[in-house]
Amino acid sequence: MGGAAPGDGSMEGSTAELGGPVPAPVTEPVAEGEEEEKEDDDDEDEDGLAGRFLRLEQEQSALLQALPPFGEPVSHVYHPLDYAWEPHCDFVRRYCRAPKRVLFLGMNPGPFGMAQTGVRLRGGETEVPFGEAWHVREWLRVVGGVRKPPSEHPKRPVLGLTCQRAEVSGARFWGLVRTLCPDPRLFFRHCFVHNHCPLLFLASSGRNLTPTELPPAPRARLMGLCDRALVRAVGLLGVGLVVGVGRHAERRARRALAAAGLAVRVEGLPHPSPRNPRANRGWEELAKARLGELGVLELLGGGGAAEGR
Numbered sequence: 001m002g003g004a005a006p007g008d009g010s011m012e013g014s015t016a017e018l019g020g021p022v023p024a025p026v027t028e029p030v031a032e033g034e035e036e037e038k039e040d041d042d043d044e045d046e047d048g049l050a051g052r053f054l055r056l057e058q059e060q061s062a063l064l065q066a067l068p069p070f071g072e073p074v075s076h077v078y079h080p081l082d083y084a085w086e087p088h089c090d091f092v093r094r095y096c097r098a099p100k101r102v103l104f105l106g107m108n109p110g111p112f113g114m115a116q117t118g119v120r121l122r123g124g125e126t127e128v129p130f131g132e133a134w135h136v137r138e139w140l141r142v143v144g145g146v147r148k149p150p151s152e153h154p155k156r157p158v159l160g161l162t163c164q165r166a167e168v169s170g171a172r173f174w175g176l177v178r179t180l181c182p183d184p185r186l187f188f189r190h191c192f193v194h195n196h197c198p199l200l201f202l203a204s205s206g207r208n209l210t211p212t213e214l215p216p217a218p219r220a221r222l223m224g225l226c227d228r229a230l231v232r233a234v235g236l237l238g239v240g241l242v243v244g245v246g247r248h249a250e251r252r253a254r255r256a257l258a259a260a261g262l263a264v265r266v267e268g269l270p271h272p273s274p275r276n277p278r279a280n281r282g283w284e285e286l287a288k289a290r291l292g293e294l295g296v297l298e299l300l301g302g303g304g305a306a307e308g309r
Contacts, residue, residue, distance in 0.1 A: 003122070010271050012275075021046070021102045038060045040075065041097070043071075048097065049096060049097055049098060049099070049236070049237070050092050050093045050096045052236060053092055053233065053236060053237070054089060054092055054093075055098055056232055056233060057081055057088075057092075057198070057227065057229075058081075058235060059229075060198070060225065060226075060229040060304065061079065061081045061082065061198065063225050064079070064198070064199060064222070064225060065079065065082075065221065066080070067218070067221060067225075068218070069218075070106050070201065070214055070218040071215050071218060072215070072217065073203045073204070073209060073213065074201050074202070074203070074209060074214065075153065075202055075203055076101050076149075076151055076152070076153045076201075076202040076205040077199055077200070077201055077202075078109065078149050078156075078158070078199065078200035078201075079149065079198070079199055079200075080109055080198060081198045082149070083146060083147040083148060083149050083150075083158065084144075084146045084147075084158075085144075086143075086144030086146070087136070087142050087143065087144035087145075087146060087160075088144075089144065090142050090143055090144045091136075091140065091142045094140070094142070094188075095140075095184070095185075095188035095192065096163065096188075096192055097236075099237055099238035100190060100191060100237045100238065100239055101190045101191070101238075101239065101240050101241065101299065102190055102191040102192075102239065102241045102242075102243060102296055102299065103191070103192055103193075103194055103233075103234060103237060103239045103241070103242045103243070104145070104173075104191060104192070104193045104194070104245055104269075105194055105195070105196055105198065105230070105242055105243065105244050105245060105249045105250075105252075105253055106194070106195045106196065106246070106249055107195065107196055107197065107210060107211065107245075107246055107248050107249050108195055108197040108198070108199060108200060108201075108210070108211055109195065109199070109200040110169060110170065110200070110208060120149075127185050133160075133162070133167070134171070135170065135171065135174035135175070135178065136174075139174065139178055139184060140184055141172075141184075145160070146158060146159075146160030153206050154206075155204050155205075155206030156202055156206050168272070168273065168274050169271070169272045169273045170275075172271050172272035172279070172283055172284065173245070174207070175284070176283075176284050176287055176288065179284070180297070180300045181300050182287075185302060186263060186300060188259070189299075190299045190300075191296075191299070191300075192237060192239075194233060194250050195228075195276055196226050196227075196230055196252050196253070197211055197222065197223075197226045198247075199222075201213075201214065209247070210248070211223065212248060223252065226252070227255065227256035227259070228256070230252070230253065230256050230257075231256050231257060231260040231262065234257065234262060234264055235262065239262065239263065239264060241264070241266075241267065241294070241296075242257070242264060242265070242266045242267070243267055243268070243269050243291075243294065244267070244268045244269065244274070245268075245269050245271055246268075246269075246270075246271030246273070246276075247268060247271075249268075250266060250267070250268035253266045254266045267294050269287055269290050269291070270283065270286055270287060270290065
């Protein structure tokens with residue numbers, strides 16, 4: 001959940017009809033207490049949910065790296081799942097141990113979020129969706145080394161978890177989550193955050209390029225691979241609701257899941273990017289109201305087992 005948060009910064013929230021309560025996972029429900037952390041995470045079974053999710057991402061990563069060059073206007077392509085794999089693994093192993101009812105879906109990394117940290121929801125170098133470095137480091141407590149990408153743009157250096165520049169979309173997204181759930185484990189008990197595409201694209205000027213700005217043929221190949229990976233991720237996690245952060249993520253999720261025949265509810269949340277005019281007029285309150293309409297706020301009230309260590 002590039003320099004902005006997941007999804008096209010100019011995209012607004014969904015106009016989809018509101019649904020009812022958030023569906024339970026399509027997998028078997030987790031018994032109370034089963035999500036409790038283990039004493040030694042280093043010994044976690046690789047066949048567990050986190051291990052299977054990471055293998056799925058590695059398979060997607062190999063397919064993406066085999067794609068031909070994207071061509072103009074793309075000058076550099078950053079692949080945080082490669083150079084920021086360590087913090088990304090830590091993020092997944094901490095917070096993706098049990099089925100999830102809700103998946104927040106971003107578009108792709110931003111230059112100061114997941115590209116820096118590998119933590120998702122469009123933000124930089126840590127490969128954590130919307131992975132704005134402060135929240136990834138200080139609140140999510142994600143750790144791990146971040147290498148340099150093979151080809152680094154001089155205006156977009158990868159600094160990893162030490163990156164001091166705030167990623168606005170990520171700061172807004174994780175700031176809202178932190179307000180609703182002071183303990184991140186409460187959020188991840190039922191929710192997870194993921195990006196439709198794990199690649200960051202830069203123009204020769206260093207400007208962040210969204211997937212919608214790629215040439216048609218390379219974009220179609222990329223979107224096809226990412227759609228198929230999303231379908232697998234939703235099935236693996238047992239998700240009942242996908243919340244697309246921004247219209248691009250929402251539309252891709254609708255298309256991919258419908259084509260796969262998955263009866264999973266898809267809704268939208270206004271993108272927190274400053275490129276979205278609505279986001280600059282009180283995004284947190286707007287997003288909170290939307291999450292209430294979707295039935296997500298009631299999942300975040302705490303209580304019960306919490307995910308993470």
